[in-house]
Amino acid sequence: MSVLTLAGSKGGCGKSTIARAVAALLAREGTSFAVIDADPNGALHRWLGHIYEGPSIEHRAEANEDRLAHLIADLRERFDLVLVDTAGFENLGSSVAIASADAVLIPCKSSEADLYEARTTATKVKSLAVTTRRTIPAYVVLNSVRTTAVAAHAAEQIKEAGLARLDATLGHRADYETMTHTGRMPNTGAAYKEMTAVVDELRRNGAMPSVRIVVGA
Structure with a gap:
């Protein structure tokens, strides 16, 4: 019944990486959800169809x-949650996915260029919220963080821009890249804890439904 869209004005911010990990975690819980890959390159769809193990x-x-x-x-x-991975804004499907969303997650790396793109994405969400005459909450999540100092600076820039940000952050970890080849989300370690924290915070914010176990899953 809820739609969570991962959005960014361009590629490379980590939308598909986060979508993979979130999907793997939700499937492990046995929750009711579906995934749509709205990116023409279809990387997430290929991963789910041919590489993912779970x-x-x-x-x-x-x-x-x-x-x-x-x-x-x-x-x-049909499902409690629909998770939508999108392309950049050159693809009109991204606007459709944002306009259909109950919440939008904006992955953002720590560089100035990435922070600029996050602001651009947040502006797009606000515009589509006006167009659809409803509120569409958007949350920035810092991704591929390498140092706490840089992350702290990026977080301050996000705050100054007036954007909502998750407290949970994602580090620059080999586990996320390895997952694209092995098809398995770790169930221990730093990457697992980070992604669990992201999902938990989204649930606390009402951007993702609480766990509802599917009978027979």
Whole structure:
């Protein structure tokens, strides 16, 4: 019934990486959700279909903005959560996915250029919220953090820009890259703790439904 869209004005900020990890964690819980890969390159869809190792995940690939709108509407009636991974703004499907969202997660690395892109994405979310005449909460999550000093500076810049930010952050860790090849999300260690913290915080903020175990999962 809820739609969480991962958005960014361009590629490379970590949308698909986070979508993989969140999907793997939710599947392990046995929660009711589906994944849509709205990026024309289809990396997340390929991963879920051919590399991922874990409980079955309902997943679709749809980059066409018209069909995407109908697919999101259909899946949100069938699942507690629809997780949508998007391309950059050059693809109209990204705007459809944001406009359909109950919340938007904006991954952001720590460079000035990435912070600029996060602000651009947040502005897009606000514009589409006005267009759809409803509130669409957006949360920035710092991704691929290398040092605490840089992360602290980036967090301050995000605050000064008036953007909402998750307290949870994601480090620059080999586990996330390894996951693209092995298909397995770690169930211990720093990467697991980070992603669990992200999911828990999104739930506290109402951006993701609480756990509801699917009978027979």
